[in-house]
Amino acid sequence: MALExxxxxxxxxxxxxxxxxxxxxxxVSGECVAAWDEVEELSAAASHARDRKKESxxxxxxxxxxxxxxxxxxxxx
Amino acid sequence: xxxxxxYSTQTLRTNISIPTSSSKTHVGFHxxxxxxxxxxxxxxxxxxxxxxxxxxxxxxQTIVIGLAADSGCGxxxxxxRLTSVFGGAAEPPKGGNPDSNTLISDTTTVICLxxxxxxxxxxxxxxxxTALDPRANDFDLMYEQVKAIKDGISVQKPIYxxxxxxxxxxxxxxxxxxxxxxxxxxxxDSRVRDLLDFSIYLDxxxxxxxxxxxxxxxxxxxxxxxSIKASIEARKPDFEAYIDPQxxxxxxxxxVLPTQLIxxxxxxxxLRVRLIQKEGVKYFxxxxxxxxGSTISWIPCGRKLTCSxxxxxxxxxxxxxxxxxxxxxxxxxQFDRLDELIYVESHLSNLSSKFYGxxxxxxxKHADFPGSNNGTGLFQTIVGLKIRDLFEQIVASRAETPxxxxxx
Numbered sequence: 001m002a003l004e005x006x007x008x009x010x011x012x013x014x015x016x017x018x019x020x021x022x023x024x025x026x027x028v029s030g031e032c033v034a035a036w037d038e039v040e041e042l043s044a045a046a047s048h049a050r051d052r053k054k055e056s057x058x059x060x061x062x063x064x065x066x067x068x069x070x071x072x073x074x075x076x077x
Numbered sequence: 078x079x080x081x082x083x084y085s086t087q088t089l090r091t092n093i094s095i096p097t098s099s100s101k102t103h104v105g106f107h108x109x110x111x112x113x114x115x116x117x118x119x120x121x122x123x124x125x126x127x128x129x130x131x132x133x134x135x136x137x138q139t140i141v142i143g144l145a146a147d148s149g150c151g152x153x154x155x156x157x158r159l160t161s162v163f164g165g166a167a168e169p170p171k172g173g174n175p176d177s178n179t180l181i182s183d184t185t186t187v188i189c190l191x192x193x194x195x196x197x198x199x200x201x202x203x204x205x206x207t208a209l210d211p212r213a214n215d216f217d218l219m220y221e222q223v224k225a226i227k228d229g230i231s232v233q234k235p236i237y238x239x240x241x242x243x244x245x246x247x248x249x250x251x252x253x254x255x256x257x258x259x260x261x262x263x264x265x266d267s268r269v270r271d272l273l274d275f276s277i278y279l280d281x282x283x284x285x286x287x288x289x290x291x292x293x294x295x296x297x298x299x300x301x302x303x304s305i306k307a308s309i310e311a312r313k314p315d316f317e318a319y320i321d322p323q324x325x326x327x328x329x330x331x332x333v334l335p336t337q338l339i340x341x342x343x344x345x346x347x348l349r350v351r352l353i354q355k356e357g358v359k360y361f362x363x364x365x366x367x368x369x370g371s372t373i374s375w376i377p378c379g380r381k382l383t384c385s386x387x388x389x390x391x392x393x394x395x396x397x398x399x400x401x402x403x404x405x406x407x408x409x410x411q412f413d414r415l416d417e418l419i420y421v422e423s424h425l426s427n428l429s430s431k432f433y434g435x436x437x438x439x440x441x442k443h444a445d446f447p448g449s450n451n452g453t454g455l456f457q458t459i460v461g462l463k464i465r466d467l468f469e470q471i472v473a474s475r476a477e478t479p480x481x482x483x484x485x
Binding site: 008009012013014015016017019020023029030031032033034035036037038039040041043044045046047048050 | 198201202204205206207208209239240242290293294296297298299300304307308311312314315
């Protein structure tokens with residue numbers, strides 16, 4: 001199940017702290033670089049989640065999967 | 078994949094059986110062998126039986142497009158514009174993994190190359206490698222599966238879950254008319270490169286990338302200007318070592334730079350976008366302004382067209398890029414109004430549009446997408462039309478040359 005933007009935000013925050021710590025120990029290590037790469041990946045995921053939330057309408061989503069239900073039926077004439 | 082029809086002049090006396098054996102060699106790699114044999118109850122061999130086997134390529138004429146971009150996969154604006162040109166909206170596969178990166182429309186399937194990560198997030202952390210590093214990606218599997226799809230064989234493709242950072246169970250990908258592989262390394266491996274019918278590289282300059290990432294991340298709780306900068310800087314070495322060199326192989330590069338119209342602009346709102354088109358690519362005729370091979374600078378704003386500050390400036394000319402002969406169309410500035418867009422469209426040539434105003438129509442259709450008022454949207458849309466044109470030419474050429482017949 002896709003995480004809520006809130007949970008992803010938490011992950012982003014944690015990953016930034018972790019990256020800062022890792023890089024304090026050794027700024028030129030692969031671990032430091034990999035840690036910031038993880039920050040980038042999570043930031044991108046968080047941004048996508050925010051966009052998806054903005055675009056989505058719960059009734060539209062439900063109707064897409066269940067077009068025959070009363071709330072989602074459309075009549076053409 | 079070929080469909081073979083067997084004709085026999087004698088239809089009654091022989092039994093023709095077609096057993097198929099299917100053997101799996103790898104995750105998702107299928108081989109199918111068809112054996113034709115006849116069995117006759119007559120003791121005398123009837124020499125009047127003649128069999129003619131003809132084979133022709135079936136409708137699986139999948140063309141493969143590679144798109145190199147750092148912006149993550151599948152959901153990006155470029156992909157949505159591209160799939161819109163071919164018709165239909167691309168959506169994640171219904172009923173499958175909700176975190177799938179794949180997008181499917183009527184004609185097009187978009188695959189995210191992150192799905193070919195050989196190391197998940199934990200694995201990369203342990204080894205100290207970024208996702209940009211080739212060591213984190215399984216190019217053998219990427220090649221096998223893209224080749225299989227191109228040959229008309231469905232594959233079970235792994236899923237890389239961007240949220241959990243884990244590799245999820247695979248999903249079925251059936252060969253579409255157009256397969257787009259999008260990600261960091263579509264042109265890195267030479268075998269995969271050779272499978273591509275057309276390739277595009279989206280090249281965002283450092284200043285613009287920085288401005289965009291600030292816009293994207295400043296709203297995030299944990300981020301600050303320093304952390305955004307640190308993240309970009311840390312990834313730079315790997316980016317320049319592994320991703321950037323793919324530019325030389327791309328048939329089209331869309332380069333996004335800060336504007337030259339406003340001195341010292343650092344907001345990154347007005348963009349200068351260059352469409353760098355390789356010459357001599359089969360089925361691809363570059364877009365041009367005024368006359369092919371000439372050089373021209375053009376400001377459309379004037380008596381016929383009034384533009385607001387800072388205006389619009391176009392450039393077209395031949396250049397040399399990474400050792401290749403290219404033609405460059407460049408747009409600096411922004412469209413404010415519909416009539417600016419249609420005026421510009423009417424002066425560009427070789428757009429491969431099907432009717433006057435098609436580019437404008439496509440841009441308006443997605444007026445809410447980022448870049449809809451500047452060169453990024455314009456050139457992405459044009460590249461979409463070029464790919465459609467390429468697809469139609471390939472299909473037409475394949476229809477003319479079916480595989481030959483053999484006599485038994």
